[in-house]
Amino acid sequence: MKDVKSQASKVAVAGKPGRLNSEIQSRIGHQLRAMYDDVVRQGVPDRFAELIKKLDAPGATGDTAKNDGRD
Amino acid sequence: MPLTDSLRDDILASVPSLRAFAISLSGNGDRADDLVQETLLRALANIDSFQPGSNLPAWLFTILRNLFRSDYRKRRREVEDADGNYAKTLKTQPAQSAHLEFEEFRVALDKLPQDQREALILVGASGFSYEDAAAICGCAVGTIKSRVNRARSKLSALLYVDGADDFGPDDTVRAVIGGSGG
Numbered sequence: 001m002k003d004v005k006s007q008a009s010k011v012a013v014a015g016k017p018g019r020l021n022s023e024i025q026s027r028i029g030h031q032l033r034a035m036y037d038d039v040v041r042q043g044v045p046d047r048f049a050e051l052i053k054k055l056d057a058p059g060a061t062g063d064t065a066k067n068d069g070r071d
Numbered sequence: 072m073p074l075t076d077s078l079r080d081d082i083l084a085s086v087p088s089l090r091a092f093a094i095s096l097s098g099n100g101d102r103a104d105d106l107v108q109e110t111l112l113r114a115l116a117n118i119d120s121f122q123p124g125s126n127l128p129a130w131l132f133t134i135l136r137n138l139f140r141s142d143y144r145k146r147r148r149e150v151e152d153a154d155g156n157y158a159k160t161l162k163t164q165p166a167q168s169a170h171l172e173f174e175e176f177r178v179a180l181d182k183l184p185q186d187q188r189e190a191l192i193l194v195g196a197s198g199f200s201y202e203d204a205a206a207i208c209g210c211a212v213g214t215i216k217s218r219v220n221r222a223r224s225k226l227s228a229l230l231y232v233d234g235a236d237d238f239g240p241d242d243t244v245r246a247v248i249g250g251s252g253g
Contacts, residue, residue: 024227029195031176036196038173039091045104048086048111052079055115 072123074115082114085128088197089135095192096139098181106142110135126203133207136189143185179229183222190218191226 072078089110093103113134114121121130180188186208193204194215201219205212 021227021231024231025223028223028226028230031172032180032191032195035173035176035180036088036091036095036192039094040087042087042090044083044086045090047104048107049083051108051111052083052115055074 072118072121074118078118078121078127081127082111082131085131086111088128089131092132092192092197093135093139095180095196096136096185096189098177106135106139109138113138128197129199129203129207132193132197132199136207176230179226182229183225187218187222187225190215191222194219 086107089107090103093106093110094100097103097106110131114131121127180191183191189208190204193199193207194201199207201212201215205215208215
């Protein structure tokens with residue numbers, strides 16, 4: 001928390017009101033991707049691998065998936 | 072097209088980014104995984120309507136986004152305690168010191184209007200082109216560009232003191248939140 005604020009203050013000194021500071025923008029882009037990639041790196045949880053595998057069985061796709069939302 | 076092995080593998084390969092998108096939208100890990108599951112079921116049930124050779128991730132993201140939208144409207148009344156739920160979500164994340172900055176970022180992201188948040192995530196994190204993002208959100212390319220720009224401005228105002236020397240960061244953030252409303 002402290003780090004964020006001290007970095008933020010430094011950026012602010014360089015920034016100008018009403019204009020998007022490019023350093024701030026690259027920081028936002030970096031944080032956005034870091035947050036997102038954090039989840040992407042977790043890979044495919046078992047529940048989804050199993051779900052797709054189950055639906056792969058012949059005839060299963062129609063029976064199971066098409067009922068989704070109606071039960 | 073029919074569900075071939077390679078299409079099934081491609082769908083599976085999209086799951087990690089679908090989850091990341093769902094978590095970014097909903098701010099809630101459990102809810103996000105439910106959304107991904109509904110998305111997969113919906114996609115598989117409607118696989119015949121997928122055009123071979125078109126953008127599979129974009130198709131899946133569109134389904135997830137639409138599910139989130141319709142579900143969000145339904146749940147809106149139930150989720151009055153958004154801040155409390157959000158705090159719980161944060162605690163489920165690994166509490167590494169490097170993640171403190173993430174947490175502050177996520178809180179700020181959560182304060183953006185939904186339109187702006189999803190546009191920023193699709194373009195800035197998922198790596199979709201403006202055109203793909205526009206197709207996913209069902210709006211014009213120019214609308215996506217303007218939402219992304221507004222999202223970036225608002226985030227920088229929420230997270231960083233943007234030339235406002237008279238205010239400490241907390242006061243500025245409060246002023247921006249209070250004044251923007253969404």
